Amino acid sequence: MTKQQLVDQIQSKQSYLCVGLDTDIEKLPAGIPKTAAGVVAFNKAIIDATAPYCVSYKINTAFYESQGVKGWGAMEETLAHIPSTHFTIADAKRGDIGNTSAHYAKTFFEVLPFDAITVAPYMGKDSIDPFLAYTNKWTIVLGLTSNAGSQNFQQQKLMNGQFVFESVLEQVASWATAEQLMFVVGATKAEDLGVIRKIIPNHFLLVPGVGAQGGSLADVTKFGKNDAVGLLVNASRAVIFASGENDFAEKSAIAAKDYALQMKQLLG
């Protein structure tokens, strides 16, 4: 999916919601078997219910890998069920030396035909280049994450006066255009989004941390929006586990619709 196609989707729906399929098998609603097949059935129902209100789905690979071979199969089946209108993200946070990253890129761009993958920056340019080599796909690099541990390294101050995460944003942004590169920026740091937008005015930001993690959608939008909207705000648990009962799909649609309505107002 090109940047223009994504922007068109967002403008047409007036929603920049990404639904995170962090499908924890232990949290499946009553009536859904706690099996890989149950995960797929649950995901399909969530996707069918929420598709009108979001523009993207993010599959968190950890929740599938922890079910072994069958979980990997459930990830494949889930991805195949997402409508082609929606931007698909493998939230995999991979990154390794070049020839290894090339295999991760093949995994999540070819074997599993996602539009995008999240990538960890610690190993530097040659660990990210194999993903960027797919110019028709998207690489989403961790910038500033929403967890407490972001203070340990990301928010350390460099000799040149930048925070480590600022150096990551600045350097990585010089390696690819906003047509194939995005950044993860946590919603719990909404006040930092203004600073971040000075470094990367044009790139899309994938923003987790709204909902269960406590970030404010209004603040994220105020500080993070650019001329092309430039935001994908992710909500996972708050949408997919909105109810633990038989009405789980209906309730997930209500939660997603509520986000979409807030987004429409914030864009208006």
Next chain:
Amino acid sequence: MTKQQLVDQIQSKQSYLCVGLDTDIEKLPAGIPKTAAGVVAFNKAIIDATAPYCVSYKINTAFYESQGVKGWGAMEETLAHIPSTHFTIADAKRGDIGNTSAHYAKTFFEVLPFDAITVAPYMGKDSIDPFLAYTNKWTIVLGLTSNAGSQNFQQQKLMNGQFVFESVLEQVASWATAEQLMFVVGATKAEDLGVIRKIIPNHFLLVPGVGAQGGSLADVTKFGKNDAVGLLVNASRAVIFASGENDFAEKSAIAAKDYALQMKQLLG
């Protein structure tokens, strides 16, 4: 496997070789089918041939994931074939917020019963804690990697005078003991190992970059060895792809034995 058991293995064999099963399906020898079953057959032959000369096997998850569901199955079968005497490492470089990292820990410590997993530090303490919660397992955190891209972030200088990678080593080492925590330190930076040993004198180092990547085993041992040896030196392509013909297993044994003999001399 406890630290003492690992040290005993190393002392008894006079080898600290880790063989990296970076089994690229495209590089399988003539006569081995380029399928997941071929990968398993190849790995089993390599393991059987090299086991006397090494103390550890490292499975690079990327090379299995890029074969999809069948590749994940091949990883399971390969792991199951490694003798319990050998220290098993999932070279997965995972790391995410707490509840996600917990699923990765479950994946590589329970579903796939590895002894150890490699972890990326960028997201900080709460992204690593779920791995450390398995006190009977090993968490191997990226410190200084052997690729050119290590200069982009790892080797940036912090305001406090440390390099980023030194801060990673120092902080992470304060979160767990040398009984359950190791670090990845690249062999192409052997001269840095002296500095690194001042920060983390007691922790085991997993050292990639010898062999195909050009690091010197003698230098790594000189600068990196501690009283308990404290080194696992990995060779992947140089051992497993020592021959592309029918004699691939025999040639991998010769390559592994050659490393082991060098190690015996260096320890002597």
